[in-house]
Amino acid sequence: MNLSALTKPWEAMSYSFLDGSAKRELRRKILKSVAVPGCQMPYASREVPMARGWGTGGLQVTLTLAAPQKTLKVIDQGADDSVNAASIRRFIARVAGTQTTMDTLRADLIQSRHRIPEEVMREDQVLVLQVPNPEPLRPVQPNMSIARQMHADADYGRMWLQLYEQLVRSGRVMQGASYPSLVHGRHVMTPSPIPRWDVPKLHMAKHLTILSAGREKRIFAVPPFTRVEPLVFSDVPYKVEDHADLICSRSGTRGFFMNEIPLEDGSSSFEVSDSEWGVKTIQSNEGEAVTLGETWYKNGEMPK
Amino acid sequence: MAYVATRGGERAITQSERLFRAEMGEIDATRVEEIKNAMPYLIDRVMGEASLYDDDLAALALAQTGGELYEAVLLLRAWRTTQPRLSVAEPIEQDTLFTHRRISAAFKDIPGGQVLGPTLDYAHRILATNVLIGETFAPDPVDPADTPSAPYQPSVSAWQAENDLLELPEPDQVTGNDIPDLTREPLLFPSKRAHTLQSLARAETGGVLALGYAAQRGYGQAHPTVNELRLAEAKIEVRHPDGRAFSAGRVKVSQAEVVDKKGEKLNVGYAATFGWNEVKCIAAATLDLNSPGAEKGSPTEEEFFLYHTEGIESSGFCIHFKLPHYVTFQSSLDALRDAKAKKAAKRTEPAE
Numbered sequence: 001m002n003l004s005a006l007t008k009p010w011e012a013m014s015y016s017f018l019d020g021s022a023k024r025e026l027r028r029k030i031l032k033s034v035a036v037p038g039c040q041m042p043y044a045s046r047e048v049p050m051a052r053g054w055g056t057g058g059l060q061v062t063l064t065l066a067a068p069q070k071t072l073k074v075i076d077q078g079a080d081d082s083v084n085a086a087s088i089r090r091f092i093a094r095v096a097g098t099q100t101t102m103d104t105l106r107a108d109l110i111q112s113r114h115r116i117p118e119e120v121m122r123e124d125q126v127l128v129l130q131v132p133n134p135e136p137l138r139p140v141q142p143n144m145s146i147a148r149q150m151h152a153d154a155d156y157g158r159m160w161l162q163l164y165e166q167l168v169r170s171g172r173v174m175q176g177a178s179y180p181s182l183v184h185g186r187h188v189m190t191p192s193p194i195p196r197w198d199v200p201k202l203h204m205a206k207h208l209t210i211l212s213a214g215r216e217k218r219i220f221a222v223p224p225f226t227r228v229e230p231l232v233f234s235d236v237p238y239k240v241e242d243h244a245d246l247i248c249s250r251s252g253t254r255g256f257f258m259n260e261i262p263l264e265d266g267s268s269s270f271e272v273s274d275s276e277w278g279v280k281t282i283q284s285n286e287g288e289a290v291t292l293g294e295t296w297y298k299n300g301e302m303p304k
Numbered sequence: 305m306a307y308v309a310t311r312g313g314e315r316a317i318t319q320s321e322r323l324f325r326a327e328m329g330e331i332d333a334t335r336v337e338e339i340k341n342a343m344p345y346l347i348d349r350v351m352g353e354a355s356l357y358d359d360d361l362a363a364l365a366l367a368q369t370g371g372e373l374y375e376a377v378l379l380l381r382a383w384r385t386t387q388p389r390l391s392v393a394e395p396i397e398q399d400t401l402f403t404h405r406r407i408s409a410a411f412k413d414i415p416g417g418q419v420l421g422p423t424l425d426y427a428h429r430i431l432a433t434n435v436l437i438g439e440t441f442a443p444d445p446v447d448p449a450d451t452p453s454a455p456y457q458p459s460v461s462a463w464q465a466e467n468d469l470l471e472l473p474e475p476d477q478v479t480g481n482d483i484p485d486l487t488r489e490p491l492l493f494p495s496k497r498a499h500t501l502q503s504l505a506r507a508e509t510g511g512v513l514a515l516g517y518a519a520q521r522g523y524g525q526a527h528p529t530v531n532e533l534r535l536a537e538a539k540i541e542v543r544h545p546d547g548r549a550f551s552a553g554r555v556k557v558s559q560a561e562v563v564d565k566k567g568e569k570l571n572v573g574y575a576a577t578f579g580w581n582e583v584k585c586i587a588a589a590t591l592d593l594n595s596p597g598a599e600k601g602s603p604t605e606e607e608f609f610l611y612h613t614e615g616i617e618s619s620g621f622c623i624h625f626k627l628p629h630y631v632t633f634q635s636s637l638d639a640l641r642d643a644k645a646k647k648a649a650k651r652t653e654p655a656e
Contacts, residue, residue: 042492049382051374143601144493195632239642
């Protein structure tokens with residue numbers, strides 16, 4: 001055995017950008033976060049060739065899981081063609097040689113900012129969510145070290161109080177996206193800022209979800225078949241966005257999360273937020289052979 | 305297929321990057337060399353914030369980003385983080401620094417002497433506008449001193465410790481790869497001493513100044529006196545795997561010690577960074593001085609100032625607000641409208 005048999009020729013960049021030690025740390029932290037669902041694990045969070053706050057946490061996880069035989073889908077606020085999704089997809093394909101797709105059904109890995117696709121994800125798929133703020137307690141406790149102690153003590157009293165105050169003041173819980181949810185009956189997590197519409201999709205899901213905040217250096221996970229329960233009072237049920245009856249003005253699809261488009265006459269039209277679902281619906285309407293997967297919501301309702 | 309027609313994302317981002325780069329034009333080695341020679345202090349600042357000492361790479365990063373400092377530092381950090389850690393250099397003591405400038409505001413004269421060195425402190429800040437009409441700005445030559453100042457100087461705090469005016473911190477016995485490394489581990493609180501100093505060393509100059517200045521103006525408990533400020537070169541001594549020690553060259557460093565006069569002894573705040581950057585060191589040392597016992601959530605508490613002076617994180621987050629937020633916005637709008645409707649319904653209910 002000689003030296004050249006043990007080493008590789010010098011290359012300007014490691015496969016998939018991150019070096020071996022960074023990937024090893026991430027794999028360990030991913031395993032830890034799977035072992036303790038919903039618990040935030042600190043990690044070094046290396047700098048990547050993208051600005052912090054632009055999906056660097058999700059990117060590090062995806063780069064660690066990427067392989068040439070994997071097929072990748074990247075979405076930003078539901079859309080595959082959003083500029084930052086395009087940028088991330090191009091980067092990962094360039095440094096990791098992954099195949100890319102926009103079809104949820106064909107993807108092995110889905111990196112997403114703030115949406116879970118409308119089609120049901122399978123056991124063999126992994127969802128990587130980009131997280132700006134991993135700390136559900138931030139509104140009641142901005143200090144991260146104190147918040148960490150509160151999680152350790154399962155001290156969520158102030159969280160409940162905040163929800164109660166909103167109910168009293170506004171007649172409802174005012175939390176928009178990132179609705180605080182109890183994972184596996186133990187840790188409260190912020191499900192990145194996915195809309196309330198998407199939170200029930202995480203509950204007892206077949207797929208693994210990894211949530212990663214690069215700037216804040218925290219990683220957490222919802223393993224398959226794990227309970228994810230939004231924090232609600234027993235007499236005030238959880239309410240998703242009132243989108244069940246909205247119709248997409250482009251594709252005609254109905255009963256999914258929509259983007260509102262203000263119109264000049266003062267009214268609004270709507271476009272389905274999951275852009276690829278919209279595209280596939282149009283293609284299907286035009287008689288093309290496309291496979292529309294099973295959706296989580298049926299007729300605008302999430303089956304119990 | 306109206307939907308697909310709107311998909312211009314890929315092309316749009318390619319063209320917008322081209323538009324940005326078009327302004328800088330071609331970049332070659334000559335331009336990089338020019339930037340390096342013309343702007344040593346800018347290079348120093350960038351190297352400090354990148355925590356990467358390489359003036360060629362720093363100049364290249366500046367050329368490539370057109371001087372967009374946050375982008376330049378990010379380029380260097382992203383490059384740095386993929387590089388292997390080959391060796392850990394020997395610790396550097398203050399009296400082994402090859403000192404170019406060293407001043408103390410605490411005493412008129414200090415052992416080893418005040419060494420003014422290179423500074424604009426006493427320059428009249430007048431623009432040399434004649435350069436713009438074709439004249440050359442030629443700096444007057446330096447007249448060498450009759451006796452050069454000693455290149456190696458003891459620290460002022462060593463003298464103060466001898467005179468029982470302050471307690472020097474216990475020497476840290478941790479060596480080599482056991483030294484906590486902020487670039488390989490997350491910053492957690494209470495922060496390890498090594499992490500605190502590393503974090504300040506690579507903090508964004510403007511951010512450190514803003515919070516340090518707030519502390520100096522009175523939002524901190526301790527008013528700093530500059531015990532000693534130094535611009536120097538440090539010898540980087542590393543060990544070959546066969547055991548031989550050798551010098552890997554010298555790097556420019558700056559450091560500041562500030563003291564506060566409350567209590568029975570002087571308290572010390574300390575900061576050091578790559579490159580010559582006096583403002584950053586004095587402001588960072590002020591924050592370090594104010595940090596012990598600072599109230600949670602106050603700007604002089606370490607969690608507050610270490611998180612918020614991290615330039616790559618703060619600048620990235622700030623510009624991320626340009627990204628679409630319509631899903632999250634829609635979600636909040638839904639709650640807002642529903643609450644409004646509920647209120648209106650309540651108002652129209654007949655009184656019982």
